Amino acid sequence: MKHYSTADKLVVGFAYVYMLVFVIVAIIPFMTIISTSLTNEQYIRANGFDLFPHDLSLAAYKFVLGRGSTILNAYRVTVIVTVVGTLISMVLTTMMAFALSRKEWRMAGPISFLVYFTMLFNGGLVPWYIVTTKYLHLYDQLLALMLPYAVNAFNLLIMRSFISTVDNGIFEAAKIDGANDAQLLVRIALPLILPGLATICLFYAISYWNDWWLGLMLVSDRDLYPLQMVIRSITSNISYAASNAANSSIAAAAIPKEGVKMATTVLTIGPIILLYPFLQRYFVKGLTLGSVKG
Amino acid sequence: MRRTVRFIATDLVKNKFLYLLAMPGLLYFVLFCYLPMTGVIVAFKEYRLDLGIFGSPFNGLDNFRFLTVDTASVLRVIFNTLFLNALFIGIGTVLAVLTAVLVNEIRLVIFKKITQSLVILPNFISWIIVSVFAYNFLNTDSGILNGWLQGLGFSPVNWYNSAGLWPGILVVLYVWKTVGFNSIIYLAAIAGIDPEQYESASLDGASKIRQMWHITIPGISKTIIILLLLAIGRIFYGDFGMIYGLVGDNSLLFSTTDVIDTYVFRALRTLNDVGMSSATGLMQSVIGFVLVFSVNAAVRRYDKDSALF
Numbered sequence: 001m002k003h004y005s006t007a008d009k010l011v012v013g014f015a016y017v018y019m020l021v022f023v024i025v026a027i028i029p030f031m032t033i034i035s036t037s038l039t040n041e042q043y044i045r046a047n048g049f050d051l052f053p054h055d056l057s058l059a060a061y062k063f064v065l066g067r068g069s070t071i072l073n074a075y076r077v078t079v080i081v082t083v084v085g086t087l088i089s090m091v092l093t094t095m096m097a098f099a100l101s102r103k104e105w106r107m108a109g110p111i112s113f114l115v116y117f118t119m120l121f122n123g124g125l126v127p128w129y130i131v132t133t134k135y136l137h138l139y140d141q142l143l144a145l146m147l148p149y150a151v152n153a154f155n156l157l158i159m160r161s162f163i164s165t166v167d168n169g170i171f172e173a174a175k176i177d178g179a180n181d182a183q184l185l186v187r188i189a190l191p192l193i194l195p196g197l198a199t200i201c202l203f204y205a206i207s208y209w210n211d212w213w214l215g216l217m218l219v220s221d222r223d224l225y226p227l228q229m230v231i232r233s234i235t236s237n238i239s240y241a242a243s244n245a246a247n248s249s250i251a252a253a254a255i256p257k258e259g260v261k262m263a264t265t266v267l268t269i270g271p272i273i274l275l276y277p278f279l280q281r282y283f284v285k286g287l288t289l290g291s292v293k294g
Numbered sequence: 295m296r297r298t299v300r301f302i303a304t305d306l307v308k309n310k311f312l313y314l315l316a317m318p319g320l321l322y323f324v325l326f327c328y329l330p331m332t333g334v335i336v337a338f339k340e341y342r343l344d345l346g347i348f349g350s351p352f353n354g355l356d357n358f359r360f361l362t363v364d365t366a367s368v369l370r371v372i373f374n375t376l377f378l379n380a381l382f383i384g385i386g387t388v389l390a391v392l393t394a395v396l397v398n399e400i401r402l403v404i405f406k407k408i409t410q411s412l413v414i415l416p417n418f419i420s421w422i423i424v425s426v427f428a429y430n431f432l433n434t435d436s437g438i439l440n441g442w443l444q445g446l447g448f449s450p451v452n453w454y455n456s457a458g459l460w461p462g463i464l465v466v467l468y469v470w471k472t473v474g475f476n477s478i479i480y481l482a483a484i485a486g487i488d489p490e491q492y493e494s495a496s497l498d499g500a501s502k503i504r505q506m507w508h509i510t511i512p513g514i515s516k517t518i519i520i521l522l523l524l525a526i527g528r529i530f531y532g533d534f535g536m537i538y539g540l541v542g543d544n545s546l547l548f549s550t551t552d553v554i555d556t557y558v559f560r561a562l563r564t565l566n567d568v569g570m571s572s573a574t575g576l577m578q579s580v581i582g583f584v585l586v587f588s589v590n591a592a593v594r595r596y597d598k599d600s601a602l603f
Contacts, residue, residue, distance in 0.1 A: 007501050018393075026415060027412060027415070030427075032430045044436055048436035048437065049437060096316045108312075123332070123579065124576060124578065134343070
């Protein structure tokens with residue numbers, strides 16, 4: 001540790017420089033959208049995007065959050081889907097993971113395999129789409145943005161291994177004291193795996209928040225578009241801004257088009273960025289655990 | 295068969311609470327995974343909306359006829375899927391391992407923690423957001439890259455119109471979004487290497503580079519090989535979220551970016567061709583299935599504990 005040769009010092013120095021560069025590359029795109037969202041539209045049109053804000057202006061945010069705003073509505077949809085969806089997912093996943101972790105249950109193995117198999121093979125897009133829309137009638141409704149993601153096989157198997165780490169002796173002792181299976185789950189297992197629960201909960205919440213696949217496939221009603229879908233339509237469809245302008249009183253020409261894209265993006269990733277410093281340790285932990293075979 | 299039924303019947307009574315707990319989750323997998331799996335027969339049917347998957351009449355291999363008609367574009371889509379995935383796997387793995395090996399040399403804990411949590415941040419945003427980032431840099435009139443190019447005296451590039459550049463652009467974006475996150479898996483593997491190996495190596499006067507090459511890399515080679523094999527097992531599956539999120543419906547770029555998954559999606563949603571899209575999807579599933587199984591057999595031979603099943 002003490003006597004580094006010159007070559008070793010170079011290697012270690014390179015490691016620091018490498019990570020610094022990596023960090024800069026990782027966060028520059030975030031900076032550019034925040035800067036652009038705060039830059040006056042005229043400046044953007046004249047000078048292009050930049051890494052730093054110029055001619056500070058909140059016009060884009062005012063437009064995005066204005067009356068009859070598509071984005072506010074999409075925010076509501078995304079928040080509902082994230083909260084309710086995560087709740088459904090956590091309840092179903094925890095219950096099933098607990099059952100599958102019981103070593104005395106002989107069906108645990110076969111059912112775990114059924115779950116595992118879905119990670120390796122699926123019927124493909126078309127049968128999934130037909131089953132979901134035609135047989136389960138999940139189209140153009142809020143549930144369509146949640147139920148298809150209700151249980152994630154990977155999260156379920158991680159959760160099962162979390163619960164398996166609880167010493168079986170604790171369960172046995174509780175059983176002798178007269179605890180039933182429900183009490184084993186709620187009173188004993190859950191408190192012991194709380195950090196694991198937090199990690200899985202975050203994984204679910206992030207995937208609901210970030211999802212646009214279900215919005216793309218199963219929703220055509222624009223009032224049910226989640227945030228990510230709204231961004232998609234703004235970026236791929238310029239007429240969006242004009243149609244939104246009809247609702248507000250701003251003339252179409254005055255719409256800060258580029259600013260609107262960026263402001264919407266900032267508002268969409270805002271919660272992730274703001275919560276990230278407090279939650280990142282759970283992500284790192286969950287990932288290391290996830291790399292352990294389920 | 296009868297014994298199985300009897301076993302389940304008695305087990306249902308004995309462990310009814312566990313069945314009750316597992317039931318909603320199991321129902322999910324039946325409805326959203328296994329029911330669609332049986333639905334793959336639609337590839338051999340002339341699908342009619344009113345008759346559904348199971349009521350529609352069979353039409354033999356009619357749905358596969360487009361393969362002979364449109365061979366060129368099918369081959370192109372398969373090539374793109376394999377080529378792009380090979381680039382992602384190769385470059386992504388090398389950079390993730392390099393990152394992990396270098397991070398491992400950093401002793402300043404606070405620096406390590408902060409930089410690590412910042413480089414995995416891109417993993418937690420969607421490809422749609424990444425497409426806005428890309429737009430910020432690549433947009434022809436006001437994009438940052440063209441600004442730089444012009445500043446250096448070059449003429450601006452019409453990025454969204456230059457299909458040949460997109461494999462490179464996709465690799466850069468893929469690396470940007472995933473390498474930090476993936477490096478953590480390798481870092482966890484490095485943490486499992488016995489520290490005594492390093493101590494005795496430095497007593498013998500081995501340089502850092504030699505230690506990396508002779509201790510760290512061999513120490514995590516098992517993890518590298520297994521993750522590589524698993525990725526190869528999924529090489530026929532394109533990342534729909536990534537490709538469609540970034541390229542969308544920009545047909546100018548299809549020649550180098552269209553993968554099987556986006557092709558199937560378009561066949562279903564734009565052309566409304568259930569037969570053709572389900573036939574393509576079925577072929578992809580079958581090839582993918584065979585590949586996953588063969589790769590798993592390979593992993594099992596290499597290291598039994600790491601096999602998937």
